[in-house]
Amino acid sequence: MPELPEVEVVRRGLERHVVGRVVADVDVLHPRPVRRHVAGAEDFADRLAGRTLTAARRRGKYLWLPLDSGDALTAHLGMSGQLLVQPATAPDERHLRVRLRLRPEPGTPGVELRFVDQRMFGGLGLSEGGAVLPPEMAHVALDPLDPAFDDAAFARRVRASASGIKRILLNQTVVSGVGNIYADEALWRARLHGERPGRRLSAADVHRVLAACREVMLSALEQGGTSFDALYFNVNGQSGYFDRSLEAYGQEGRPCSRCGTPIRRATFMNRSSFTCPVCQPAPRRSPRRAAGPGGAEGADRTRRTASGGPASRVDEPPTS
DNA sequence: AGGGCAACCTGGGGGC
DNA sequence: TGCCCCCAGGTTGCCC
Numbered sequence: 001m002p003e004l005p006e007v008e009v010v011r012r013g014l015e016r017h018v019v020g021r022v023v024a025d026v027d028v029l030h031p032r033p034v035r036r037h038v039a040g041a042e043d044f045a046d047r048l049a050g051r052t053l054t055a056a057r058r059r060g061k062y063l064w065l066p067l068d069s070g071d072a073l074t075a076h077l078g079m080s081g082q083l084l085v086q087p088a089t090a091p092d093e094r095h096l097r098v099r100l101r102l103r104p105e106p107g108t109p110g111v112e113l114r115f116v117d118q119r120m121f122g123g124l125g126l127s128e129g130g131a132v133l134p135p136e137m138a139h140v141a142l143d144p145l146d147p148a149f150d151d152a153a154f155a156r157r158v159r160a161s162a163s164g165i166k167r168i169l170l171n172q173t174v175v176s177g178v179g180n181i182y183a184d185e186a187l188w189r190a191r192l193h194g195e196r197p198g199r200r201l202s203a204a205d206v207h208r209v210l211a212a213c214r215e216v217m218l219s220a221l222e223q224g225g226t227s228f229d230a231l232y233f234n235v236n237g238q239s240g241y242f243d244r245s246l247e248a249y250g251q252e253g254r255p256c257s258r259c260g261t262p263i264r265r266a267t268f269m270n271r272s273s274f275t276c277p278v279c280q281p282a283p284r285r286s287p288r289r290a291a292g293p294g295g296a297e298g299a300d301r302t303r304r305t306a307s308g309g310p311a312s313r314v315d316e317p318p319t320s
Numbered sequence: 321a322g323g324g325c326a327a328c329c330t331g332g333g334g335g336c
Numbered sequence: 337t338g339c340c341c342c343c344a345g346g347t348t349g350c351c352c
Contacts, residue, residue, distance in 0.1 A: 032329085061346075061347095078329090078345090079329085079330095079344075079346060080329090117329095118329085119330050119344090119345095121328070121346060121347070122346085162323090163324090170346085179346070269324085270325070271344080272343090
């Protein structure tokens with residue numbers, strides 16, 4: 001599950017191994033990953049052939065490689081995407097979707113840039129005139145590691161919002177690069193429950209969770225960034241960070257390392273959230289009760305277990 | 321208008 | 337043994 005650190009590791013790998021190379025030709029083996037290119041897979045391949053990849057850039061979880069044509073090759077890894085640099089002789093990966101053959105340099109073996117993606121939530125694109133910043137990414141905010149990230153503006157925006165802080169952290173138009181895993185980790189570090197409405201947080205709360213986002217992402221970046229020396233680089237969220245350093249995400253039932261209380265899993269936003277019920281107390285009432293006029297569905301009232309069960313969570317098992 | 325949420329995908333794993 | 341359902345979650349697009 002690539003979030004900012006994993007994508008940044010890929011960017012560095014691209015910078016090192018493919019920038020300056022010329023695309024010889026392109027095979028689109030599955031149409032879905034280039035679905036965003038409305039002119040079709042063939043046009044996508046034609047526009048890349050013969051072009052030089054001049055840089056490797058990133059915004060949030062999006063990548064792009066400016067071309068000498070002024071266009072850009074764009075990439076998003078989605079949930080399961082990988083960008084691999086492989087010798088042309090390497091056997092095809094099971095989920096190989098797009099192959100870019102790079103023009104061989106004298107005296108070196110042929111190399112390919114391969115987009116491999118099991119689930120195909122991600123994809124490649126060709127952004128016209130997108131070398132500086134693809135318009136398709138203009139809506140994406142800066143990430144917290146960007147020196148130009150405006151902490152004060154972020155705090156103002158959070159504190160003006162009725163949404164839960166986790167939802168805000170996952171909103172790429174507010175802050176980019178944070179996904180479900182690092183959101184949970186940052187909230188655990190900041191001792192904040194993800195359903196706490198932004199407008200009920202103090203400025204100190206917001207700065208604390210922002211600092212925590214930076215800490216967890218930098219920590220992951222250090223660990224991931226040490227392991228891609230080889231020509232082959234493979235990043236799909238499996239950095240060592242995942243095994244060693246997670247305090248909350250995926251730790252259901254394990255004792256919180258601060259207070260020993262078992263970490264709890266809850267369903268939120270159609271996915272899992274992991275929290276320490278003691279360090280990260282849930283907001284008192286459901287975040288907003290009947291925020292709007294149409295609260296019919298919300299009739300499912302806050303479920304409360306006296307013995308310290310789930311404080312307030314709506315658990316709806318999908319109907320089968 | 322902006323927030324909330326289902327759909328998009330596939331393979332692995334658990335349960336029966 | 338085999339099948340079926342659930343689960344993972346980033347982003348888009350639709351609905352309210």
